[in-house]
Amino acid sequence: MTDSRSPDRRPLLGPEGPADPDREVRELLRSAGPRLEMRPEDLDIVKRAARGEWRRLVDERPPKRGWSRRPLLAAAAAAVAAVGLAWWLLAAGGPPESVAVVEVLDGSGALAGSDPLELGDPVLDGASIAVPVGGRPLGLRWRDGRSVRLAPGSRMTVASPWRLELTVGSLYVDTPPSVAPGRPFTVATPAGLVVERGTQFEVNLATVGAPLRVRVREGVVEVDTAGGDVAVTAGQQWVLGPDGEGSIESVDPWDDSWSWVLRAAPTPTVEGSDLASFLEEECREAGWRLVWESAELAAEAATVELHGSVDGMTPDQAVAVILAGSRLDYRLEEGRLFVGNAGAGP
């Protein structure tokens, strides 16, 4: 390409500027036409991700204090506010605290009291949350990192940051190992208390007054009822019978009965994750056990950095997509994900 083409590229705005700026700009814009609009569904996807990041940022930031910059103003404001605040605290027992944010909402129709919840909304201490029967599961991200999910047809109250009261429906709690041990997290039902001990579990009351059912995928929970205490461990289901006695059965942590939980699961992070961590996270989410062909392969997978997104995919779809881009084979059998080198027959 030679310089002789330059005038062709800027026929309307020469170095000296146009004689009629209005006409020149109009002709340039008309010749180019309107800019491409971003598809609403694409904008929605980006906005949801951005909102999640933004809410995390806002929730993790300490409240701003202006003492050092404007001490007099702050002192005056505090003095004025103190009278009202003291009265308010006495009357209401303190301002409600945000204990979680809405992380997965897609068509849930969930309500906090009578207000529709939106993605990224804070969930306040004391909130009453309901998901209508025809809705989709709701996913909440607790401030300490645990995931709480509510099935359609469920209703619960946030009695405190460490205690939920389930009135009806199914509630699932996933406390990842990364959550620092602290105060026990408790789900209260009319039939008794379920106290977690670092785990994934579901508490179910099919209808108001129905027998309590507790299923555990990982770790241990304690169930405390009028009939006594019982520890329910991974792979077990405990059901309270009409006689007030509980019974324990085994349960598969990966079968279809957990599908509602997956629908309220947060999108796993792919970008920047390593392959081993990604597979471990997906297996944990789906209730599978990850089996590597060899320890060397597992170690190698930990060095493979992933890029892209599996937004909207179920764990099996996500695993298929991610492993399709590698030289690895896999098969899923009886809740176990076998991963090995292609052609090695994992």
Add this chain to the structure above:
Amino acid sequence: MTAAWRKKGSGPRAEKALVRALLAGDEAAFDTLVEEYVPPIYRYALRRTGDRETARDLTQTTICKVIAKLPGFRGEAGLGTWLFACCRNEIAMHFRRRSSAGIEVPWAPTEARGDEPSGVPMVPCSADGPEESFLRGERTALVHQALDQLPGHYGRALEWKYIEGLPVREIARRLELGEKAAESLLTRAREAFRGGYRRLVDGAPDGSGHAPAAALLRTTS
């Protein structure tokens, strides 16, 4: 949550106010961030990659990374400049990954194949030869890029006036301004567009890191 923040004007002061409002958790500020900055970043990524899905993913990564770093925003560079620079890095990483994976990287992907569902529509066919068609496509890309680098309401006002042919009264109504203020805004927008477009054509730094137009031309010689 009620909107405690309302966008006023443009420029560094308005951007700092926007960031302050975002850090304070203001919903209206978040909506403004998305509405004002996401579409231009997306179009920038789309022009460089030619694929909607890829452009969306790169836009998402860019906006999330910038949000995470908002507490460090000091306003030395504009928020838009920061976003474009971040997006440019993401695009470069994207092509590096593709290149290292043995996937052919298209040269200067300012246009995508129109037969791809996710691709950018091509400039309509005409009786022009390939050279004219290329230059016309280049000019279109530069005009759109210059518009995207303006404050959002400047770009919209210019499109309303010169592409849709709306009267100033209607533009004023849409911008919630008086007619005189709208005329003044259009004048400023026009000047800003002319300056931005000329910088792109002359190959001066555009703040976005986009390859200068002259450099694009030189790569074909």
